[in-house]
Amino acid sequence: MTSEEDSRTTARPGLFSDTEVTLPAYRIQWLAKLMYGNAFEIVVIAVIIANAVSLGILTFQDVAPSVVAVAQAIDLFAIIFYSIELLLRIISYGTKPWMFFCNPWNVFDFLVVLLIPFLSNGTVVFRLVRLMRILRIFRFLPEARILMLSMVKSVAPLANLAVLIGFLMFIYAMAGVYLFGAADPDRWGNLGTAFLTLTVMLTLENFPDAFLSGLDITPFALLYFLSYMFFIVFTVLNVLIGIVLNAMDQAREEVAKNPAPGSGAASVSPHEEELEALRTRLAELEAGYKVSPDHLRRIREELDRLATG
Structure with missing residues (x-):
């Protein structure tokens, strides 16, 4: 060293x-x-x-x-x-x-x-x-840092997910206007109103009311609302959870590598430093230096002690 x-x-x-x-x-x-x-x-x-x-x-x-x-x-x-x-x-x-x-x-x-x-x-x-x-x-607070860092790491994939959700909701909003707009203008009168209705339905809030109201208008409402619930609501929720969990794993690994903000060095325990030094010394000795078998045996015993301790 x-x-x-x-x-x-x-x-x-x-x-x-x-x-x-x-x-x-x-x-x-x-x-x-x-x-x-x-x-x-x-x-x-x-x-x-x-x-x-x-x-x-x-x-x-x-x-x-x-x-x-x-x-x-x-x-x-x-x-x-x-x-x-x-x-x-x-x-x-x-x-x-x-x-x-x-x-x-x-x-x-x-x-x-x-x-x-x-x-x-x-x-x-x-x-x-x-x-x-x-x-x-x-x-x-290490755990709080992990949560905060996971939120930051989730921004990019969540932005991609938001684009996908926006595209799918546009399709469903247009379909809702065509299917229910004339009979239920308060919920489906135009694209903006339909978007608002679908956004509220993402939380399944007032979903039964909109569903039953749609069934009174057209039988296609069954396919429309069930597909929206399974393909948009449930899928989006599961993908969202997956993104957050993946970001949390990445944040946990990053915090583990650098647990002390501003330390300017990676975290290393004293045992690990001493163990690495002994391993380097042993490799040098075995590579070409003349050393007694007893000396090598003592070094290996010290390595074993540090590795198990």
């Missing part, structure tokens, strides 16, 4: 994860360990929760001025705390501060903490965006 690899240390990513991460040599070790420590993360979570409560209090109208003042003070304190925390995390990257921005969660924190406060007094949209500060709590 190189001297840089020898100087690496390990740290736990925080309160909600048992996996250890390797800290690269360029990190400020004591500061990085502090940022990943349980005590510091408890403080950060407490500030995020207090900030969420204060933002909630500020939405009420009939609140005592003293309570409003306290809520505003907590909100201001949270912004200052987030800024200091962000600065310390960037400083902890030592000689390579740009590595901080290699992690998407760090970029998210940077934008939320530094940009949103300057926009908080702007339009309603920017006032809503400031609530994204609360989403930083997901950084400390």
Whole structure:
């Protein structure tokens, strides 16, 4: 191993994860360990929760001025705390501060903490965006990160599914206008009304009423509604569940590979590092170096101990 690899240390990513991460040599070790420590993360979570409560209090109208003042003070304190925390995390990257921005969660924190406060007094949209500060709590909850990441990964396949659903619903909406439009204009009078009716029926809401009403108009309603229910409603629901489950599996694998947001290194346990070093050493010895059988036996015993331990 190189001297840089020898100087690496390990740290736990925080309160909600048992996996250890390797800290690269360029990190400020004591500061990085502090940022990943349980005590510091408890403080950060407490500030995020207090900030969420204060933002909630500020939405009420009939609140005592003293309570409003306290809520505003907590909100201001949270912004200052987030800024200091962000600065310390960037400083902890030592000689390579740009590595901080290699992690998407760090970029998210940077934008939320530094940009949103300057926009908080702007339009309603920017006032809503400031609530994204609360989403930083997901950084400390692995399972919540998995759910959030799975939602992001589901966007592309869901967009393709939406195109397919839109095309099929267009066909069914046009057929509904032709079949039921003259007799039931409130539900099927034009393409827009038919689309609205079919959209509501995706949840099977008022499906019996529309079905029975259609049967009174034409016997083709039986084939129309049953095919819509089985081919659109049930199929779409199953495909939707499949997309979400697949995205969740992908997100779980990604979080497992990088459990500590912003660590700048892949997660490696000390046993795995030591085991890999011994394997490399054994391969070098067997490749051409003269070594006694007893020495090889001791190395193999150590490998077995680490592998089973």
